[in-house]
């Protein structure tokens with residue numbers, strides 16, 4: 001195995017030092033390290049973070065390999081500074097059996113660019129009727145611990161209760177896509193002043209808040225772990241705040257796009273801005289930012305949702321919801337939070353790794369720790385060109401925007417997956 005000496009680098013915002021990587025682990029951290037055999041990576045001006053961890057990634061394989069594959073999504077992740085991603089279950093076939101989660105897990109290993117941790121479906125075929133084989137997925141080689149019907153809400157309260165009870169035995173998590181189905185029938189965008197003006201069917205904030213309120217009560221009743229996907233409203237933040245104050249075992253994520261963009265984007269009628277849950281108001285964005293800083297929202301998760309051109313470049317009503325996220329998330333976080341490196345490390349690496357139980361991830365560089373880390377150039381600015389993205393899809397909402405920060409290198413267990421801003425494999 002090779003060794004790398006990252007010289008003069010700021011570890012999570014601290015004063016510059018050297019980091020020596022050898023045999024897959026961090027061998028030493030300190031000024032003036034000497035390692036003649038090591039390849040030197042000049043870290044001057046760069047910040048080293050623990051490799052980012054995404055709890056919410058759609059990799060589309062099996063089934064929609066035209067939009068993304070485990071390999072292309074893994075490459076996008078590595079270029080975005082990630083060393084681990086959790087792959088959502090809404091593939092075709094659905095990841096609702098040990099066979100499918102093992103297939104995704106194996107494809108991730110073969111790609112070897114990030115650790116791919118499959119998420120299993122809660123219900124068979126995401127149909128919301130019968131519990132999937134949660135135990136078999138947990139016992140499989142993929143060792144699934146998070147289950148989600150994301151894309152769909154587990155709307156039946158009895159089924160949600162059973163799922164929470166089932167995963168309690170192995171300290172698993174149910175990750176809920178909180179969307180009351182009857183309140184969002186035909187919904188196209190956030191219900192509010194803009195939807196009224198555009199004449200598009202609205203997705204009211206209460207459809208999210210009502211499910212989160214119900215589910216924190218169920219999680220409290222059962223004593224299980226609940227994770228709330230892509231929180232998008234100020235009201236949801238208040239429900240979560242109260243639940244956490246009572247000691248409910250609930251964690252929550254926010255996406256980069258819900259931290260930056262508002263429903264005003266729908267005025268363009270460009271379906272690149274169609275997403276589920278929808279972009280909300282400026283007041284919601286402000287509440288989400290404050291909640292992320294405060295910790296009521298635990299993590300940033302991308303909800304990276306690649307879609308083929310024909311599913312996005314069409315009339316708004318027919319377009320699929322979702323936007324790319326992996327290659328731009330760190331830049332959006334830097335834009336929104338500023339250079340608060342410890343906070344960024346906490347919300348994008350340490351906490352998501354802890355929630356998902358991903359061993360060896362989310363750890364700051366220190367002797368003996370697996371060398372999963374990423375190097376960021378905070379002074380760089382880059383203009384997003386969709387054609388230059390590693391994802392197979394092009395549906396970024398940040399096209400031609402100039403964003404702060406660039407990922408210079410990413411290391412997975414001591415081997416670079418990205419160097420000089422380019423994918424290595």
Ligand code: DOR
Nearest residue numbers: 150151275276305321322
């Ligand atoms: O916008 C979304 N896209 N929201 C989801 O919940 C699912 C995702 C997808 O799979 O495209």
Ligand code: ZN
Nearest residue numbers: 150151177229
């Ligand atoms: Zn979702």
